[in-house]
Amino acid sequence: MTATLDQDSLIEYGYRRVIITIIAVLCALLEIVDTTIVNVALNDMKGTLGATLTDIAWVITAYAIANVIVIPMTSWLSQQFGRRNYFAASIIIFTVASFLCGNSTNIWELVFFRFIQGMGGGALLVTAQTIITESYPPAKRSMAQAIYGMGVIVGPTLGPPLGGYIVDHFSWPYIFYINVPLGIIAVLLTLTFVKSPKYGEKQAAKDVDWWGVVFLIMFIGSLQFVLEHGQQDDWFSNSTIVILSVTSVLGLLFFVWRELTYDRPIVNLRVLKDKNLQVGVVMSFILGFGLFGSTFVIPIYTQSILGWTATDAGLLLIPSSLMTGFMMPFIGKMIQNGVPQKYMVAIGLCVFFGFSFVMYSRLTNDTGAEHMFWPLIFRGVGLGLLFVPVMTLSLSTLSGKSIGEGAAFTGMMRQLGGSFGIALITTFISRFSQSHRVNLLANLDPTDFEVQQRINQMQASFIAKGFTPNEALGKAYQLLEGSVMKQATVLSYMDVFLYIGILFIACVPFVLMIKQGKNKVDTSSLH
Incomplete structure (x- = not known):
């Protein structure tokens, strides 16, 4: 009974709930934007700090490793130090590390401070979700997840255009300095408004x-x-x-x-006995795969194949994110009105499959923004239908400290899903490009009249620029090889979208088998 009373005492109303919601979304945004904002600044960092491409990759890796190590421990750390104190300390660590990242004078200094920043940031994501969930009464928790979800979905997309703008108009340290004033405001608001639940006595150091x-x-x-x-x-x-x-x-x-x-x-694995959380953990992994995978692959395609700038590539994704943000409150309302989450997730998976399939069919060497606009709006709808139902379903049958433990698992799986997605996509693009190149070259018959005509035209244009006939022929073959390689890469991007789509559509039957909450009898699952 005391646990329930304590749980109810965390529920906020009026302006306090609004402020706590703003703090939670701001902190989730800070953390997630910082995951992707550095991507467009890596070239500038490389030049300033005199680092190699392999060295500079550690700026992303260090942050990601620290993130996924801290996320599973956040629930335990909250209990040890008190939720409010731990949350405030995490924001301070994140903010101070951001300032030190901006002041770094060599690459390994930057990598070290990025690791520290990731330690603070990992805690922000899950603790923000727990705080926002517990501040709303159970009937309105789907709305709380919708508001939190706006930050999580919009964050990865905001990073590249914001980073591109800052790098183009200022310099790369400012992508870190921007966190400092926001961090200070978040700390002051946290200490004033966030409450800590009481979870018994702390562990002694020897019991840890x-x-x-x-x-x-x-x-x-x-x-x-x-x-x-x-x-x-x-x-x-x-x-x-x-x-x-x-x-x-x-x-x-x-x-x-x-x-x-x-x-x-330190991590309570027994909370995974909850059937809804088990499904939520798997779906969070797939959601991370689709969200971070598509956020990663689209800017790379537009920059490397279509020759867009980093800012333009980032801006392309914004309508998709705005669409997701726009849908979130409506989806929260639908869940409150009793629409079963599993049907919404199933529709979301089908919509995401539709997005992937349309992208698969539309990619070429010169696809324009107008060809990708509606598929990306479709992607926004799919992510909206997935995110809130998956989060609310995962935590729907948990209470007390189990909410924090469940949120930590879904948060960790979403991050790992993103890492697996990006790793698989980069591998696929590299491997598929080579196999497509081999197939294309096999179909390129040097004795064919059209092929010979094309080579002769290119040779003639190089001779006109002052090259000898032999040099011009070599250049013509190089150009032909380049266009074959470009076409092979486009085919590999098409494959990636097709496989992402197949992964999502394959999950639909499993989602439809979910039993809806323990408190309701779900007749559809009684066979």
């Missing part, structure tokens, strides 16, 4: 599950490194990737064993 922490870092840290660097290091032909893959598997096995046998585990 230190082995659990070690195994978690082994598992998640190694896995994240493998996903981020696998493709550029040629996967399992690289000894580091092999060693870290084995470390990750061992880390996972030891971690599961430790958390299930230790009295006070």
Whole structure:
């Protein structure tokens, strides 16, 4: 009974709830925008700090590794230090690290501060979700998830155009400095308005599950490194990737064993007995795959194939995100009115399949923004139908501290889904491009009249520019090879969209098998 009273005492009304909602969305946005905002600034950083491409990739990797290590521990850390204090401390760590990132004088300094920033940031994402969920009465929690979801969905898309604008008009340190005033405001509001639930006494340092922490870092840290660097290091032909893959598997096995046998585990795996959370964890992974995968692949396609600027590539995704944001409150209302989440998720998966299939059929060497506008609006609708129902369904049958533990699992799986998605997409594009190139060259008959005519035309244009006939012929072949490679790459992007679509449509039957909440009898699942 006391736990329920304590739970009810966290519910806020009026202006306090509005302010807590703003804090939670602001902090989720800060964290997620920082995941993608650096992507467009990497070139400038490379020049200023004198780093190689492999070195500069660590700016993204360090942040991602710190993120996924901290996310599963947030619920436990909240209980140790009190939710409000932990949340405020995380914002302070994130803000100070942002300032230090901007002041970095060499690449490894920047990587170190990005890791610290990721440690603070990982906590913001999940704790913000828990705070916003507990501040609303159960009947309005779907609306709370909708508002939080606006930040999470819009964030990855805002990063590239905002980063592009800052880099073009100022310089790269300002992508970090922008966090400082926002962080200070968030800390002051948190300390004034956020309440902490009471979860019994803290653990003494000697009782802390230190082995659990070690195994978690082994598992998640190694896995994240493998996903981020696998493709550029040629996967399992690289000894580091092999060693870290084995470390990750061992880390996972030891971690599961430790958390299930230790009295006070740092991550409560038993919360996964909840059927709705199990489905939510799998769906969060697939949602992360689709959200971060498509947010990653579209700017790369428009920049590398169509020759767009970073800012234009980022701006292309904004209508899609605005569409998702626009839909969120309506979806929250529909859930409140009793529309079953599983049907909304199933429709969302079908819509996302539609988006992927249309993109698959429309990609060419010169696709315009007008060809991608409506498919991307479609993507926004699909993500809206997926995000809120998946989040509310995951946490719908949890209460008390289990809400925080459940949110940590869904948050971690969404991030890992994104990492798996990006790793698989980069590998696929690289491998498929090579196989398509081989197939295209096989169909390119040098004795064919049209092929000879094309080569002769290109040779003539190079001779006209002052090259010798032999040089001009070499240049003509280079140009032909370039156009073949470009076409092969476009075909590989088409494959990626097709496979993402197939993954989403394959999940529909599983979603329809979900039982809807323990408190309602779902006759459709009684056969």
